[in-house]
Amino acid sequence: MQQAEIGLIGLGVMGANLSLNIAEKGNRIAVFNRTFARTQEFMAEAGDLADRIVPCETIEQFVASIRPPRPIIIMIKAGEPVDQQMELLKPYLEKGDIMIDAGNANFRDTVRRFDWLKDTGLTFIGMGVSGGEEGARHGPSIMVGGTEESWKRVEPVLTSISAKFNNDPCVAWLGPDGAGHFVKTIHNGIEYADMQMIAEIYGILRDGLGRSATEIGTMFGSWNKGRLNSYLIEITEKVLMAADPESGKPMVDMILDKAGQKGTGKWSVIEAQQMGIPATAIEAAVAARSLSSMKAEREVAEKMFGKETARFELAGGNVEADLELALFAAKIAAYAQGFAVMSGASEEFSWNLPMPTIAKIWRAGCIIRSQFLDEITRAFTANPDAANLIVTPAFSVMVKESLPSLRRVVAAAVTAGLPVPALASALTYFDAYRQARGSANLIQAQRDFFGAHGFDRIDGKDFHHGPWGSGAATF
Numbered sequence: 001m002q003q004a005e006i007g008l009i010g011l012g013v014m015g016a017n018l019s020l021n022i023a024e025k026g027n028r029i030a031v032f033n034r035t036f037a038r039t040q041e042f043m044a045e046a047g048d049l050a051d052r053i054v055p056c057e058t059i060e061q062f063v064a065s066i067r068p069p070r071p072i073i074i075m076i077k078a079g080e081p082v083d084q085q086m087e088l089l090k091p092y093l094e095k096g097d098i099m100i101d102a103g104n105a106n107f108r109d110t111v112r113r114f115d116w117l118k119d120t121g122l123t124f125i126g127m128g129v130s131g132g133e134e135g136a137r138h139g140p141s142i143m144v145g146g147t148e149e150s151w152k153r154v155e156p157v158l159t160s161i162s163a164k165f166n167n168d169p170c171v172a173w174l175g176p177d178g179a180g181h182f183v184k185t186i187h188n189g190i191e192y193a194d195m196q197m198i199a200e201i202y203g204i205l206r207d208g209l210g211r212s213a214t215e216i217g218t219m220f221g222s223w224n225k226g227r228l229n230s231y232l233i234e235i236t237e238k239v240l241m242a243a244d245p246e247s248g249k250p251m252v253d254m255i256l257d258k259a260g261q262k263g264t265g266k267w268s269v270i271e272a273q274q275m276g277i278p279a280t281a282i283e284a285a286v287a288a289r290s291l292s293s294m295k296a297e298r299e300v301a302e303k304m305f306g307k308e309t310a311r312f313e314l315a316g317g318n319v320e321a322d323l324e325l326a327l328f329a330a331k332i333a334a335y336a337q338g339f340a341v342m343s344g345a346s347e348e349f350s351w352n353l354p355m356p357t358i359a360k361i362w363r364a365g366c367i368i369r370s371q372f373l374d375e376i377t378r379a380f381t382a383n384p385d386a387a388n389l390i391v392t393p394a395f396s397v398m399v400k401e402s403l404p405s406l407r408r409v410v411a412a413a414v415t416a417g418l419p420v421p422a423l424a425s426a427l428t429y430f431d432a433y434r435q436a437r438g439s440a441n442l443i444q445a446q447r448d449f450f451g452a453h454g455f456d457r458i459d460g461k462d463f464h465h466g467p468w469g470s471g472a473a474t475f
Helices: 013-024 036-045 047-052 059-064 080-092 107-117 132-138 148-161 179-208 213-223 231-241 264-275 280-292 295-305 319-348 355-361 372-382 393-416 421-433 440-451
Strands: 006-009 029-032 053-056 071-074 098-101 123-130 141-145 171-175
Touching (some): 006 059, 013 148, 029 059, 036 053, 047 053, 053 059, 059 080, 080 098, 098 107, 098 148, 107 123, 107 179, 123 148, 123 179, 141 148, 141 179, 141 355, 148 171, 171 179, 171 355, 179 213, 179 231, 179 264, 179 280, 179 319, 179 421, 280 319, 319 355, 319 372, 319 421, 355 372
Parallel strands (some): 006 029, 029 053, 098 123, 141 171
């Protein structure tokens, strides 16, 4: 029997959809699941694609069904289950075979797995996959980290199944070991910020202006035809326009306001903090999700302090135009921060991450896909080493145009008692980044006073401590 080009372990929703995508694009694939009953069920659902799928009942049969060197995608719950599956698989593999973790893994786990395999003759790929269930089935954005040799073995299959933007495949080899999973982590951090900012604009319209879900949905639909065109804006319109089949009310109004998270947003914040790179909009979005989960505490606090929300009133400007531009400006900040973190990691871990390529492969298939990424691609193609996205020529113009709207919206929201943590963080990020002389000189003076940490002088003189007197540096 003809051997498969690739194998996949784990026929949950994502694994099953990815397998069908691989088969549909003309590739022969071997599949294995911990329970063979699920494999049989999957084959019954595969229809005409079943002819390109090799269902396997044992690991031995599964490995033997794949053409060496064998690329094997592991699509199961992240963390320890992946380590356990690798341990089970390892004895059956041969030199050059490739284990591929396609889940949302912490890139540090990916680096550790590379180290674990380095003297075995086997290798590993950490592969970020974005696009959810639909992307897995019809074309995701794929971020690959590993050796160039292992990438070349899987490139034809991954290129065939990836999303396409103007016929360009949304897949790329981004560098060694954890590069792919790190980029996917930052993708998700930007996604957190983008979603939170959209939710804050929705909150202003709902609580500050009394708009209904369908009215807000109509507004997002109109914005999706312009500069904010993106997958998240598109689905926001659809979500807001949907009715609950039980009550007939807008579906969104029937959903409990507690947002879940699986860790990737938090990881992006942790890595940014460890490298000393500000990602304030992403941090605010992660914190907002955590605060949303404290439902009972928020209900008690509202009874204690009252709900001081007042009508949202702008000081000049057009409400809808300002809200659109404010969201646009904040979105620029989130992407600028995400790319700055990736740039820092590229240097920290010697990855040489290709920024224009990352922007290109996010243009289709992934959750944060938008026309905005075309502009980012052009900006980084023109200047791959730009210190920050917001100082590139095209984006500096966009920031100057949209920043006044963001300032008006944040000011009006704060005055009205409407929480806008991500929008406000984006605004203060812009303000702090463009302030040539900030207030950290006072912090340095304080640090020198209580800890004799020293400081640099603006006149360059070689004298690094202040005349604080006997009370200084006593703790």
